[in-house]
Amino acid sequence: MKVIKRELFLLFQLLFLLITIGCNNKKDTHFSALPDSLFCEGDIVFRRGTGLVSRMILTTDKRGNYSHVGILVKDENQWKIVHAVPGEPNFKGDPDRVKMEDIEDFFSWEKAKTGIVMRMKDNEVGNVRAAKNAIRLFHSNILFDHKYNLQDSSKMYCTELIDYVFKQEGIDLTEGRRTQINVPGLNGTYILPNDILQNKQLSLIYYY
Template sequence: MTIFRTFLIAIAMLTLCCCKSGNKERSILPDKASIKDGDIVLRKGTGFTSHAVAFADKSSDYSHCGIVMIKDGKPMVIHAVPDEPDFDGDKDRVKMEPLEKFFSSIRASKGRIMRFEDADIAYKSACSAEELFQRGILFDHDYNDRDTTEMYCSELVEHAFSKHGVELTKGIRHDISLPGMKFRHVIFPSDFIRGRKLKTVCTFDEDGYYMESKKHKR
């Protein structure tokens, strides 16, 4: 599994370098997108690992997710992510970073913003996610949602809401078998769509396409 992870990292870094050399980095997040505390954000990634997730989840190409917390008026996203170090020696961990960076064109080609109807629970769930960031929780490379000492992206989101009595995915889980790795009981980012506990606020892509949900238009 270590060899396979090394291969994934090498391909991801090669993909990232190619993207950087050919395109200027920008955010694909539309300025008009509505953002609130506790919103769930999904993205289609551009790296090899993202393609592996999309390959495993054949019904969706969303490969990563996080939860929004607005700090000093600025939307931040809390997410557990591998292979995106902020400095030399940085560990794979739960991060909090600007939403624009989460939707960087180098890392995302498509996005979706989703919202839980109870704003109070959504805010409390975002606070629970921030606590995991403050504790320095590491990324879970075993994708084991039954062990919360480490977490992967969709596990973090599900766990944050479950702390306040909400099961966003309604227990949807998957067994994954890919070359060099096998995982059981995995939550896909797209399971937050399948669970039907969240309403889509908007979807968008790198080409400027933007669609706002009618239920969230003002």
């Protein structure tokens, strides 16, 4: 009987250890080994999300592999990502809005299955200015656009934000591409991540 109890105790300890290791691994970002030297202000980051909204976007965009997009900025000498996102509050009562967060949070296992970093070629000055525009919108407390209205820039959704900050510098990321969606609750013309990603001036910096 004592032998059985001891074996059960050891088995319990082993299971606890495996669960603990698994949980700790899940906290790691996909970008844990990515050197800062690869980054430039204005790089565009795409991720394939894990939530319901991400699945809905990917269902409507048959050619696309990514459901969300943001822009890489430097704030107080730290790399951050500015993006417009719903359903990711930083505190109780935090509204859906344009956020600025650590790149590790943006690409965390909870939020991203896969991701890439892209850069507009031969456009360093414009890229940096686009990043500054994004920081300005973050500090302006721009809310998330749940109506997905491209004609109103007082609120913005993710791709609208990225398209907007570059367009302010005379750069048309989408080159006029739009996606028509006709599903219950979402009917109209929108910018999807793949509408941006098709730009041939975008070069791949990193992917996982």
